Amino acid sequence: MRSAVHAAALELMETHSWEELSVPLVAEASRVHQATIYRRWGSMSALLNDVVNEWSATTASLPDTGSLREDLHIYAAAVATSLRAGNVPLILRAVVMDIHPGERRQASPAFAERERQLQTMLDQAEERGEPVPTLAELLELVVAPFYFYALFTEPLTETDAARLVDRLLDLVANRGSAASAPTT
Known part of the structure; x- marks a missing residue:
């Protein structure tokens, strides 16, 4: 049932504007x-x-090659590929459209999980003795x-993904070499 509703919502996003999307429309398309949809999700925004969250949890798994640079290259390339998929930017735009000024937002469970996974990747690289960025630097x-x-x-x-990773790791490496340079 969940996959049918998700598939219908994604399909409708390709043919309808955000304002036209509705639970009744998704119900009809998903059968x-x-x-049931209102009971499970409560609103179109929650759906x-x-x-x-489902997309985030199932895309761009984190590699463990033994090299932070290689891991980040693989991860970033996977994110780039998934974001070039036809309806992913539409999903993101729809979620952004539901942001209301002054309303406090919580991080999605998928984002929190991805942060945890990325921090684990960074921790493993640090244990191997590699210079690592902070999680905030990686995200930003x-x-x-x-x-x-x-x-x-x-x-x-x-x-572009490789360029971003290389720039981040070059900054981290330069920070490390600047810290160890003798002062005069």
Whole structure:
């Protein structure tokens, strides 16, 4: 039932504007009764957040190659590829459309889980003796640009992904070498 509702919502997002999307429309397209959808999700916004959470949980798994640079290259390329998929930017735009000024927002469970996974990747690299960025640096300098571009312009490519990773790791390496340079 969940996959049928998700599939219907995604399909409708490709042919309808955000304002036209509704639980009755999804119910008709998915052949799942409206009451069932309302009982499970409560609103169109909650349904779309669930679609985003499912997408996040099932895309761009985190590799463990033994090299932070290689792990981040693989991860970033997978994110770039998934964000270039036809309806993913539509999902993101729909979720952004549901943000209301002054309303406190909680991090989605999928985002919290992804943060945990990324922190584990960074911790493993640090244990191997590699210089590592903070999680905040990784999110701000590599991850955030993907979503910015996917929402407001053309999604980044795998080449762009590699460039972002290399820039982050070069900054981290330079920070380390500047800290160990002798002072005069």
